[in-house]
Amino acid sequence: MPYSDLLLDNRTPLALADKLEQLVDCVRQSLDGVAGELVSATCETLGYATPNFTTAGIYRLHGRWRSGQALLSWSLILKIVKPDSEEKNNPAHHNYWRREPLVFESRLLETLPPVIGSARSYLVEHQPDGTLWLWMEHVQGRYPEAQWEFDAIARRLGSMGGAYAGGKPLPEEPWICREWLRSWVTASRRYAPRPASYLEGPMPDGERRIQSWFESFSRKLDLHLETILRLPRVLAHQDLSQMNMLLRTDMSGDEQLVLIDWQFMSLSGVGEDLGKLYGVNMSLGVIPIEQFEAFGSSLYRSYIAGLREAGWPGDDRLARYGFCLSTAARSVWEVPQYFALAAQRQEAPHDSVVLARMERLARIIEAYMTLAREAERLQVAVAGQLADSVIAKSYN
Structure with a gap:
């Protein structure tokens, strides 16, 4: 097995063991293409008090990546979106359920004026159950307060x-x-x-x-x-x-x-x-x-x-x-x-x-x-x- 030595700590109901190829590819992208292998991965839920009706879950994945003699830390976000009511299946609706996946697939955020940044998109994955998995950059910063x-x-x-x-x-x-x-x-x-x-x-x-x-x-x-x-x-x-x-x-x-x-x-x-x-x-x-x-x-x-x-x-x-x-x-x-x-x-x-x-x-x-x-x-x-x-x- 190619990932038999991987230390996987999955604290969610996601079938993450079936997504290791996708995970490795996304981790490599998050590290700007650094060659190496995945050493460890932890997956945990990010709890939000007021999720969107079209959001099935938001998860943080993090761990270590070995490149030569170096051990590199990595972290990324997995957001799962789902269909909701019929009205949200209309692109004219303010909460059209497919909009964010389409934003990522289009690479439109890369064309924003430079005063605004956005999370990098690594993969938009269509699932058999109709959900969409959005693998993206974990933006680490602070929330505005003052x-x-x-x-x-x-x-x-x-x-x-x-x-x-x-x-x-x-x-x-x-x-x-x-x-x-x-x-x-x-x-x-x-x-x-x-x-x-x-x-x-x-x-x-x-x-x-x-x-x-x-x-x-x-x-x-x-x-x-x-x-x-x-x-x-x-x-x-x-x-x-x-x-x-x-x-x-x-x-x-x-x-x-x-x-x-x-x-x-x-x-x-x-x-x-x-x-x-x-x-x-x-x-x-x-x-x-x-x-x-x-x-x-x-x-x-x-x-x-x-x-x-x-x-x-x-x-x-x-x-x-x-x-x-x-x-x-x-x-x-x-x-x-x-x-x-x-x-x-x-x-x-x-x-x-x-x-x-x-x-x-x-x-x-x-x-x-x-x-x-x-x-x-x-x-x-x-x-x-x-x-x-x-x-x-x-x-x-």
Whole structure:
């Protein structure tokens, strides 16, 4: 047996012993083609609290590789994606299940502007059970925590967006989502909780105010989703949670931003991706409540600086509109979550966990309300630039 001396420690249910040839090839790629043999391999699960519906598992493999007299350490990631509901089998869906494998197979990430790095792809493997195994680089870096780190990321996002908005050809692959925000809003409306008995009964004035605003914003949102399609288009990641952004130092000593998990890749309006970054990191508790406003303002200034550095000469109100609307649209999911918690509180009024979650969501929703009002003003202000007859008619 060619691997009879291999020390294999498999701590997962994967049939890894049947994948040793693939493993050896991927390890060799991770070591830039260094000749040698696999000495040891350990496979363990990487636990994530909120995996994607199309993710069957994420695993880390690591061990030793012998090259001559040297023993080299190696590490890589295996991500397994799977089919889910029928809607996610549509390339137009924001969570099309095959998108990330197609991103890797196309080598599209190698064409990104140099301000953004990505994990190297070693192998995309189609399995008999219909799953896809993605063997990729284990990116070792740190997650952003401080505001200055998020600002640096926002600046790089702006620089990437400015490259595309300024003339870099957009990729044309049909599996890249073209209307990401509309698809996400549609799915959120479909699956968001609706505690009807609570919403139809008496509630505190503050909650009634949120409900009234949300109903008004929801009526206007479809028109906003038409408007945002007319913004300058950029390539977007659309899943910029803290754990999908890694900062590492390259061989020259410069800091590099690496974005992982491109499942939501889209062609989006300028500013949209920044709104997702801001909103999702508020929701996940990464941005402290008392810093919401200052954090958002600083992110936006940094993003605009990146756009300008890339040479984009456009009206920054276009990017501001994309940012404001993308952030405010998250209310489609989070306002229903807030009222679901309110219904729970009615049953358990002293539940400290529910009360704390409600307090945070209330502050987040306040931020959404402020940005939604600004988006409405900007929608009118930039209508002429976007040659949008739909908007013009709606305000006559």
